[in-house]
């Protein structure tokens with residue numbers, strides 16, 4: 001029996017704090033007119049609380065997607081989290097989210113393909129589902145790029161925003177859902193968009209911090225040229241791979257980096273109607289891996305997709321990478337009755353307590369083992385003082 005993977009849940013979360021172009025003009029030499037005309041961005045949401053990070057934003061989006069799907073966290077078999085601003089180099093931010101939402105039956109890993117990461121993640125989820133290795137997979141894109149941006153560099157700081165978006169893919173027998181994908185990379189362009197320090201190539205040091213190598217560096221013009229070319233090509237290729245034409249596509253949800261990139265690639269090169277392209281970057285800026293799931297969530301919630309519609313998700317990013325996926329939208333997902341949603345919500349505090357208990361237990365165990373080691377040393381000391389310890393031969 002053929003298996004198909006359908007999107008059954010979606011959700012997003014952005015931090016409350018909004019920073020407008022006028023706010024940025026107070027810290028770097030820029031202005032609203034430049035940012036709007038060169039990028040289309042009006043404002044962005046940024047974390048302003050040290051407790052917030054990519055994992056906390058991701059967990060909020062994940063909970064929203066689970067609620068929309070009417071699924072408890074325990075239904076997830078896998079969490080794939082695409083991010084360029086993980087909480088740590090390791091452990092994977094996906095594992096922190098797995099614990100935060102109590103997805104106790106799920107494997108979890110991070111995926112690093114920059115802004116194309118979410119579509120890469122969807123392709124991986126589809127592969128797991130159709131090969132029978134998993135049935136319910138959550139794919140998240142989550143970023144707190146504001147923590148990696150040099151706030152004195154006007155070339156980059158005006159572009160990025162923080163946020164998270166998530167979808168849940170589930171195996172079904174009805175045809176449709178994820179139809180095709182195109183994934184590409186060209187590492188010869190790795191230096192065009194990079195965060196040089198903090199990895200094994202250039203470990204963090206006083207010197208790297210002094211040089212600002214722990215901040216995002218970008219050749220904007222080169223990335224722009226690359227983006228306009230690959231967005232159009234990848235869209236063409238994925239439509240062809242699915243055995244369709246662009247006329248069959250009802251909506252394109254592109255990576256929300258710059259409205260000029262979207263207009264020059266998708267609208268002008270593909271001659272695709274502007275009104276069938278979803279754009280929300282004016283309110284969020286470029287949220288990297290989160291931009292496509294956030295835009296998709298808003299597109300669904302505003303009624304832009306109905307059953308049977310074909311939607312193309314297409315992105316590009318550091319690496320260099322690019323990715324496109326073609327999805328046939330499934331039947332509407334009814335919301336669960338309130339009491340059942342409440343029952344699912346009750347899992348979160350219960351699991352938080354369970355997780356705290358496990359952490360506590362680990363600490364107690366570690367302390368107990370530590371005592372045992374000390375006792376052993378003391379024991380050895382006693383043995384030697386009592387002359388029971390054999391003298392080492394010279």
Ligand code: UT7
Nearest residue numbers: 029030031034038115154155158220221223224257258317
């Ligand atoms: O997810 C992938 C992430 N990356 C991208 O998507 C980036 C793709 N690239 C872009 O979106 C565009 O290249 C930018 C928006 C980054 C820059 O736009 P541009 O039209 O390529 O501008 P530019 O770099 O050619 O700069 C034009 C001028 C320069 O001044 P001069 O040398 O002509 O006097 C810049 O110094 O604009 C200046 N400029 C600014 N002025 C005011 C650069 N940034 C700013 C700024 N405010 N924030």
